[in-house]
Amino acid sequence: MLELIEITARFDGVTALSEVSFSLGEGEFLGLIGPNGAGKTTTLNAISRLYEPASGDIRLGGESLLHRAPHEVIRAGIVRTFQNLALCPRLSVEDNVMLGGLWRSDCGALSYWFGTPRSRAAARQFRAIARDAMAAIGIGHLAHSPVASLSYGARRRVELARCLCAQPRLMLLDEPASGLTDDEASDLVELLKGLRNSHGLSLIVIEHHLDVVMALSDRVVVLDGGKVIAQGPPDEVSRDPHVVEAYLGAGA
Ligand SMILES: Nc1ncnc2c1ncn2[C@@H]1O[C@H](COP(=O)(O)OP(=O)(O)OP(=O)(O)O)[C@@H](O)[C@H]1O
Ligand SMILES: [Mg+2]
Known part of the structure; x- marks a missing residue:
């Protein structure tokens, strides 16, 4: 459904993303994790066309999104939330x-x-x-x-x-459980799982609450310093030594 192909993004000399590639299948729930500053929000910003990548391509159903304006991305069925609630x-x-x-x-x-x-x-x-x-x-x-x-x-x-x-087919959620109590976070997991069935949704979710990511995701992509350091099923990724090191290194 969605494919990121070697996306690189830079801000004034800072390389926020470096050749990031991953894909998402129809109906799939993908967790995007990594320490602060890893490039998670920048990845969602690139998909929703708020940032122009320096290079690489993002394809939806085989067609490049990079020729589309942000509102056209929404019309194509991709909507997002923001890390700091924009209501x-x-x-x-x-x-x-x-x-x-x-x-x-x-x-x-x-x-x-x-x-x-x-x-x-x-x-x-x-x-x-x-x-x-x-x-x-x-x-x-x-x-x-x-x-x-x-x-x-x-x-x-x-x-x-x-x-x-x-009426999206793909939702991009930036830390939806941030600031929620444990009970609210587990209600959110059930709610999102229900929406997958009732609304046929696919999902990319950024989350620091690892239990939420593990409970929701079919697959997890781990970013560190703008690079993908691991991807795979949640239980495999959580045992990956690079991932453990990235989190311990960040003091998480
Ligand atoms: N608009 C911007 N201008 C300059 N630098 C930016 C901008 N947006 C992001 N960056 C830099 O890009 C890098 C990745 O930032 P990003 O916000 O994507 O990280 P993140 O993984 O979402 O982190 P967090 O977990 O803290 O939300 C960081 O070094 C950040 O300082
Ligand atoms: Mg962020």
């Missing part, structure tokens, strides 16, 4: 979730807010999709609460529902 705190949960549908639509945000007939029709459609997404994520009862009034764990769920509202 609008004063808007209601439902409006935040609806923004996910807007990312995907061909109506501009302004026409939506000014209420042109076409955008009103689109808004009705997104509201219905947003309701389904909130129900699937278990936050339907919070639809009319402002995001600012929610607990951190609930905000994380709003972010997931917003992704789902874009």
Whole structure:
């Protein structure tokens, strides 16, 4: 489904990714792990076209994504969350979730807010999709609460529902369990596994909670210093001496 081929990314002389290659199958859950600064977020940024790689290619269904703008990547079915929750705190949960549908639509945000007939029709459609997404994520009862009034764990769920509202085939999650309690983290694992079945999703998940990664992932890719140092099934990767060294070296 998705293929990264020797992706290299640089920022002002810092090589954040160095010839990173891995692939993801349809319906697969892939864990992306590694110490701080390993290049995990940069990898998601390259896939979602927020950063232009210096070299290499990223292919979706055999076609290069590198000729597409970020909104076209979303229309191709790839949506992401952000490490530091990018929500609008004063808007209601439902409006935040609806923004996910807007990312995907061909109506501009302004026409939506000014209420042109076409955008009103689109808004009705997104509201219905947003309701389904909130129900699937278990936050339907919070639809009319402002995001600012929610607990951190609930905000994380709003972010997931917003992704789902874009009707993705591939979700890219950047540390979805960060800041969650252990119980919330294990609920998240069950929720994501359920979405794989109900919504036919594929997933790339960055996570420092290794128990979450191990419970979710069919396969794990380990980055260190911008390079892939191991990839394979979770139990194999967790015993790999290079991986153990990268984590102990980083004090984790
Ligand atoms: N916009 C940027 N400008 C300059 N350097 C950057 C930028 N984004 C990332 N980097 C650098 O690229 C490297 C990889 O960063 P990245 O954010 O991808 O790491 P990460 O694995 O997501 O780390 P963390 O676990 O802390 O989130 C780091 O050295 C970082 O300082
Ligand atoms: Mg990161």
